[in-house]
Amino acid sequence: MKMEFGRRRMALLLVLLLSVLTVNGAYLNMSASSISIELNEEKRLYLLPRSELDESALIEFTYEIGSEIKFEQDTKLIRDVPNVTIPANSTEKVPFLVKSESPGHVILGINSTSTELQDLKDVYVRIDVYHSTMLVVINSVIGWIYFVAWTVSFYPQVYSNFKRKSVVGLNFDFLSYNITGFLAYGLFNIGMYWIPLVKNEYANDHPRGINPVQLNDVIFTIHAVFITIITIVQCFIYERGHQKISKFCKVLVGIAILFSVITLFVAVGGKITWLTYLYYFSYIKLGVTLIKYVPQAYMNYQRKSTEGWSIGNVLLDCTGGSLSLLQMFLLSYNSNDWGSIFGDPTKFGLGFFSVLFDILFMVQHYILYRGNSAYTPIKVEDEVKPDDSKIQQNGV
CATH class of the missing domain: 2.60.40.2030 (CalX-beta domain)
Structure with a gap:
């Protein structure tokens, strides 16, 4: 009796499984x-x-x-x-x-x-x-190299601050834009990669598409937020002179935060999807990237010095940006997909824009203000010495 019941149960399970396959x-x-x-x-x-x-x-x-x-x-x-x-x-x-x-x-x-x-x-x-599977391998290697270059690029500035026990020369507006951009980018990446609701919305909009956010994007962003916070903490414990965040920067960052809060309520109310809400964070990141280098470049120009602004950070960032652009061109050639570059000018323009600023910083450091110090101490030989003849006349 038990054996017959077991057979019926197995047959029922098979029928149910077959019906599921048919329905789907x-x-x-x-x-x-x-x-x-x-x-x-x-x-x-x-x-x-x-x-x-x-x-x-x-x-x-x-x-x-x-x-x-x-x-x-x-x-x-x-x-x-x-x-x-x-x-x-x-x-x-x-x-x-x-x-x-x-x-x-x-x-x-x-x-x-x-x-x-x-x-x-x-x-x-x-x-x-x-065109060539060898280029696929080369592009993969290039991708890991610029990932490492961008990841390590934060540390020369942190080390320079620690060694000097000073953040004088590091623009606070740049740091404000940086943390705002990376927080926004981090929320976008984490949502796209880990939140099932958002992933399902993306799958519905792009039924056969591939999620553009990969694990290395998430790891890079989390690390960028962490190391940027460390740099900000250094600004509170080390010498910073009279540096402070500009009113203009406060207004822009405030607008970005206000926009995020307002659209959050809109998303909670169901007027926009959570996927759309996350895309707003990616737009904030794009806007920040366009302007974040300007305050630092202008500050270097005002001081006629790059002291306090780590050139190691610039060199690694330029390496990563250049290899990223190279990879874009190689990928486009290899798959005959030039629209991925010229069809998306924002992505290409941001990478190109960052490399241009890195070149400007290198010109400032190695050519325009080479060896210049923002604080030039008085040399001993330049000090005013007393006139010996007048001393003798006074009987001293």
Whole structure:
């Protein structure tokens, strides 16, 4: 009796599982969710039936370039894949060949008129076609190098402050903009990477898109906030002279905070999505990056000196920014996707803008104000000495 009950229970579980697969349209899977191939390379992929069909089903392939799904390719990134048939009463994998014909990105999906196969939008493979897979490796190495350069770039300034026991020469407006920008960027990255609600909203807006925020973005931002706070603490414990945050900076930062609070209530009220709210933080970061170097450059000009402003920070930041721009160009060439640079001028412009300021700081440090000290002590030989002849006349 118990054995019969166990068999019935097992059969019920199988029926429930099959019904779930049917409801979700999960009869099929691709053998890979994404592949990278070189130009003119051919790769074999498979459709993997997860249950038997009552009747054979014809499968035709769709090609999504950008956000538009096309049943006929008008951009020859890969050769047209012939239709395939999934036989009835079979769970054998069904092979098909993909051959690249032009660099770029395409999402290969499937469609079928079979009534047994429904909701196939989640069955696809992203295909990245490159001029050279070696460039993919080189770009990966470049990415790690500039990640390390940007991460380490904070420390020369911290060490310089500690060694001098002074923050004179480090502009407080720059620090205010920096902490505001990194906090905003951190909230955006953490929300996009860790909060399920936001991730689901992004997935709904970009059904086949890839989350633009990766773990290294989150780690970098958290570290940037932490080390910037340490630098700010140094401003309270070390000599700082008469330096203070300007009224203009206070107003701008205040506007950013007020904007964040107001839009928070708007998001809580359901007028905008949380994803949209997080994107507002990314806009704050973009605005801050455009202006944050200006106060420091102007302060160096006023003092005719870069004393107190670490050149190590500038050199590492310039290294990271330059390699980031190089990577953007190499990625665009390798995938024939120049729109990723010129189609998004904000991202490219910010990186280029930062490198330009780094070059300006280097010119100030090594050429314009080389060796200049903001405080020039009186040399011994320049001191006013008493006239010996007048001393003798006075009988001294």
